[in-house]
Amino acid sequence: MRINHESVIPVPVDQVFTWHERPGAMQRLLPPWQPVTAIKQAQSLEDGVSELGLPAGLRWEAPHVAQRYVPQRLFVDEMTIEGPLRGAAKSLSWRHEHHFDPLGDEHCLVRDVVETNLPAVQVHRMLTYRHRQLAEDLAAHRSAAANGMKPQTIAVTGSHGLVGTALCAFLESGGHRMIRLVRRGPQGKDERSWDPQNSSTEALAGCDAVIHLAGASIAGRFNDKHRKNIARSRIEPTRKLAAAAAQAGVKVFVSASAIGIYGAQAGESPLDESAAEGDDFLAQVVQQWEQAAREPAAGQMRRVQVRTGLVQSPKGGTLKMLKPLYQLGLGGRMGDGLQWQSWIGLDDLVDIYHRALWDEQLSGAVNAAAPHPVRNSKYSATLAAVLRRPEILPVPALGPELLLGKQGSELLAMASQRVAPSKLLDRGHRFRSAHLEDALRHCLGRQ
Incomplete structure (x- = not known):
């Protein structure tokens, strides 16, 4: 079976092809909905x-098929299966032609021609996703370049997490050099050792920017050990890394934060970055976390704290947990469903970190949430509709308590925060997915 998919990208053909060549x-x-991981990208589109x-x-x-390679115009790859169960997969076939045709000086026709015996609907879903990702990523990089961003060397903690993996790949494909700060011994030229309790300037030598994502997961039962781990993994490591970055001459320090700073029960009014802070456990931790990112106050280093909402990706977070339940028809609202859920698509979150690097007018706390938060009942109904499943089993408030404990249920599952990304909107920031249904359809392959 031969499948064709094409779209026009408003970017010169040489830039589109070069993007595909980069790590x-x-x-x-x-x-993200497919059970596939990237192990190694070919170093050459010709014969890698x-x-x-x-x-x-x-x-x-x-x-890659060297005989079919045409610089700046075409590369071709074929599939072979290796592994202990490869015999069961021998019947699969795959040949993928990637065509790039110039349309004048500023546009490119991207054509994918796939010969395979896989179901056509799965292939079309994959290609639709790829073309949108390509167009959106290139648009983000061109916007940054138009605003003066040049290739940078960027150090990142938490680079192997959900956000870090996506962000590092995005920045590398945009021509930036990534330095992954790891707590083990480095295993390549793109890694450097980092001790969260004793950050050194040596690990940041030559870096233009630092993005600090590391921190223990907040998911789990909120016992004393879990609460201490949440705070310990965030506050002091952030303070020490920020101090080392300032001493190393880093220009911008971008650190993760959370909308939990507003408190788990923040009321009905929209919350911009100037809204009052809460007083529950997570709110207090986030306040100390952000304060640590601002220390020491001296120096010229610009600092941005990214207050992140509920990240939408089937690879992690709440959506990874909810998707299987909804696919089985076991999904439903939490309690009365009136809680406000301030969500953000993973790629939109990547764009916000990217903007924090190049937008010199952006500093301090920034709400990283889509401009249209929804109540939990709306979230549940939207997810069920996207997956084409019924929504018939509401979860009583007691349910999350059994998994997370009373405090965990109040701070996570039943939290209600109506967050407004006011700073970003004031800067004219464009969201890839401003509405929940579009974000879910894209990341779940249900366009």
């Missing part, structure tokens, strides 16, 4: 080999 491009194009991880220990090796 991170393959990761950016992998649909890419590797993808599949379930059951299988590996998808995609060697």
Whole structure:
């Protein structure tokens, strides 16, 4: 079966082709709903080999066909399956032609021609996702370049988490050099050792910017050990890394934060960055976390604290947990469903971190939430509709308490915050997915 998919990208053909050659491009194009991981991207589109991880220990090796390669116009890859269960997958076939045709000086026709025996609907969903990702990523990088951003060296903590993986791939495919700060020994030229309790300027040598994402997960039962781990992994490591960055001459320090700073029960009014802070456990931790990111106050380093909402991706967070339940028809609202849920698409969150690097007018706390928060009942109904499943089993408030404890249920599952991204909107920021249904359809492949 031969499948064709094409779209016009308002970017010169040489820039589109170059984007595909850079590290991170393959990761950016992998649909998040598929059980596939990027192991290795081909170093050459002419004759390199890419590797993808599949379930059951299988590996998808995609060697590029040198005889078909045309610089700036065409590359071709084919599939071979390796691994202990490869015999069961021998019947699969895959040949993918990537065509790039110039349309004048400022546009490119991107054409994918796939020959495969996989179901056509799955292939079309994948290609639709890839083309939107490509267009949106290129638009973000061109906007940054138009505002003066040049290639940078950027150090990142938490680079292997949900946000860090997407962000590093996005920045690398945009031509930036990433330095991944890791707590083990470095395993490549893009890694440097980092001790969260004793940050050194050596780890940040030559870096223009630092993005600090590391911190223990807040999911879990809120016992004493969990609460201490949440605070310990955030406050002092952030203070010490910010101090080291300032001493190393880093120009901008962008650190993760959370909308939990407004308190779990923040009322009905929209919350911009000047809204009152809450007084529950998470609100107090986030306040200290942000204060740590602002210390020491001396120096010229610009600082941005990204107050993140509920990140939408089937690879992690609440959506990863909810998707299987809703697919089985077991989903429903939490309690009365009146809680405000301030969500953000993963790629929109990546764009916000990107903007924090180049927009010199952006500083301090920034609400990273989509401009249209929804109540929990609306979130539940939208997810069920996107997955084409009924929404018939509301979850009583007691349910989250059994998993998270009383405090965990109040701070996480039943939290209500109606957050407004006022600073971003005032700066004219464009969201890829301003509305929940569009965000879910894109990341779940249900366009």
